[in-house]
Amino acid sequence: MKRYLLSFLGSYLVSLLAFGLMLLIALSQWMFSETPLWFDILCVIAVTLPLLAFGQMSGRHPGKHPPQKSWIGLVVLLVPFCGLAFVSTVSEPLRMLSFPGLLIGEGVGELLHMRGYWDGARPLMGNLLVPVVYHLGWCWGREK
Numbered sequence: 001m002k003r004y005l006l007s008f009l010g011s012y013l014v015s016l017l018a019f020g021l022m023l024l025i026a027l028s029q030w031m032f033s034e035t036p037l038w039f040d041i042l043c044v045i046a047v048t049l050p051l052l053a054f055g056q057m058s059g060r061h062p063g064k065h066p067p068q069k070s071w072i073g074l075v076v077l078l079v080p081f082c083g084l085a086f087v088s089t090v091s092e093p094l095r096m097l098s099f100p101g102l103l104i105g106e107g108v109g110e111l112l113h114m115r116g117y118w119d120g121a122r123p124l125m126g127n128l129l130v131p132v133v134y135h136l137g138w139c140w141g142r143e144k
Contacts, residue, residue, distance in 0.1 A: 011054030059141020101127030
């Protein structure tokens, strides 16, 4: 279980780094205008891909004692990310920690045409999708 959680932490840090790099590119190219749609899609892919890749890599090489019930690790990760979604609306430093989840939530919200009443669900949905995407990669890595 420790390897599962540490690998998730590494993938989340790489995802934060990818978000920062994409933000710098966006600011350098489109500071005074709106970013094009293709770049927005590329940002969501660049932030989501490390989660999926690290999950698959750590699922393929789980160590000497692989966890038998990896869904427990998923539940352990969902609880703090649910809290992070709610706390990020209050504190700016915590909002910066939840940027990958916010970006994924906005991307899925645009894809599903969530408007008006459901706009508040985007941060929660995105932050809950972060561990789910990692777990999906883990399950793909565990298949033989």
